[in-house]
Amino acid sequence: MMEKKTRLSDHIWVILLSILAVAYLYPIFMILINSLKEERAIGTSDIFNLPTSETFAGFTNYINALGAQGFARSLGYSVLITITSVIAILVCCSMCAWYITRVKNKFTSALYYLFVFSMVVPFQMVMFTLSQTADSLDLNKPWNIWIIYLGFGAGLAVFMFAGFMKSIPLEIEEASMIDGCNPIQTFFLVVFPILKPTLVSVGILEAMWVWNDYLLPVLVLDIKKYKTIPMLIQYFRGSYGKVEMGPMMASIMMTIIPIIIVYLLGQKQIIKGVAAGAVKG
């Protein structure tokens, strides 16, 4: 009796989640099919059609996109910005969360709420002052824009790290201090490795955000000199007066793929990380 009931609800869940998954995947699927079609077959009327033998373009769109001016450079910038930002966020925010959870006083709890609060401030509210500030501080280059990302990513990262950090027994750190660690060693040899599941989940979340981000680099970077991939995709539209839908779809596909790979690799850890925080946080 009991078993049957749970089975039925299991089925309902599977159906619901499948619908949800299809809803999420469908846009990607549309981009995929259109990226394989010829330019003329990508119109408002036939956008939902699968490629036929006539309209199938093979990988020409991909080759065009790759060959488009600056694609390799943009890819390089995107990779650089994503990697530097994510590393900065992981290292700085985990240390910060460690401080906040282990040193209990008014200052640290104020700091914690400041971080949490920063998550709810909409980007649009600060973006114009931000671009001014970034210019005057010379933070408008692909190799130092990570400082800005660190600032915007810190809220979520500190929140997640602090949640997990609370579940690490203090005795483990005390044991390491007795074993001869100074605080830096305690952090990097003991706390940091224990944080691994959370590091992976925070890393993936932040990587997806930085990789896909359009608004911030457009506002901050010098558009003429430096284009990230999302900026380049936008550029496919505007450059020659007409919209080059084929190469655009292809480059969107190519942009999505790395992040999907990263996600799949870290998927198990993400679930662990979220669960670990959820149970004990």
Added chain:
Amino acid sequence: MAGISFRHVVKTYDNGVTVVPDLNLEIKDKEFVVLVGPSGCGKSTTLRMIAGLESVSDGELYIGDKLMNKVPPKSRNIAMVFQSYALYPHMSVYKNMAFALELAKTPKDEIDRKVREAASILGLEPYLERKPKALSGGQRQRVALGRAMVRNPEVFLLDEPLSNLDAKLRTEMRSQISKLHKQLGTTFVYVTHDQTEAMTMGDRICVMKDGIIQQYDTPQNLYDYPDNLFVAGFIGSPQMNFIDATVEKAGDGFSLCFGEARIHSDKKELEPYVGKTVVVGIRPEDFHAEKQFFSEGNVIDAYIDLDEMMGSESYLYINYAGQKMITRVPARYAKKADETISLAVDPDKVHVFDKETELAVCH
């Protein structure tokens, strides 16, 4: 190698609770000292102050002849086994034990030798490559011990290291730790709830209550000459019997009177208590059912509420003159529940305590 010395040490936690009000404790070099006391009495706090994990609010703490109040844990050269194991979850058993040595830049082959030696003593060889989460509670506890063993500290701190082991393993580990202490010749401070551990392992036992030392002495002295009611009741199992009795003058000496019993004592200390009520403490094994102990005044005819047969001896829960007592008599003299038994109290083994101050008057 070093002794430990607490001088007027106070520990007040951040929330304003003073857990240890004024601790004076001298632990000699190479000594095995056991801290016992009821839960929450400040044993772990005391241990953690030695380790440097808890700051000393006031007073002075010396290890050897160095003042330790401001010295960080890593510079104190101590090893500690935590109540909750505190193993590094991301490291294998081997790495857990090797960690401190690696930090101290010990050569690889020496680390390997020490770790394997400790693992074989603790029976951990099959698990060296496992992570702590794949171990049972007892195995984890042994890893925690091993982690301390491989080092060569000046002071060993152990916080209930055997609490999660089964009876057999516990007995085994008990002798292991005692052996380790003899081998290393290091100062050991050992916290436990377990009387047997305290009595069998400690050179000296420190009995604490509410952060105050009740008595600090050898196991034998604690047992034979408890300073107060608390220590008398805390040490020994089954517990010492406490009986209200009045002191009467009897010839040269005194009589401790309860019910029909008139137990003779000629201790001078009883003089001021004549006519007053005192608490008489009698250990369960100091009641005798054998006839040769019977003499004038020390025999009680008690009703047995309950009997527990333990094999070679029997615990009798008796009721005499409205007071409940536990006695321990050889099985062949024992009787069953609801019967009456005649028992003689050994007058030389009687402890007398002041009813008000709870301090010992005489033994």
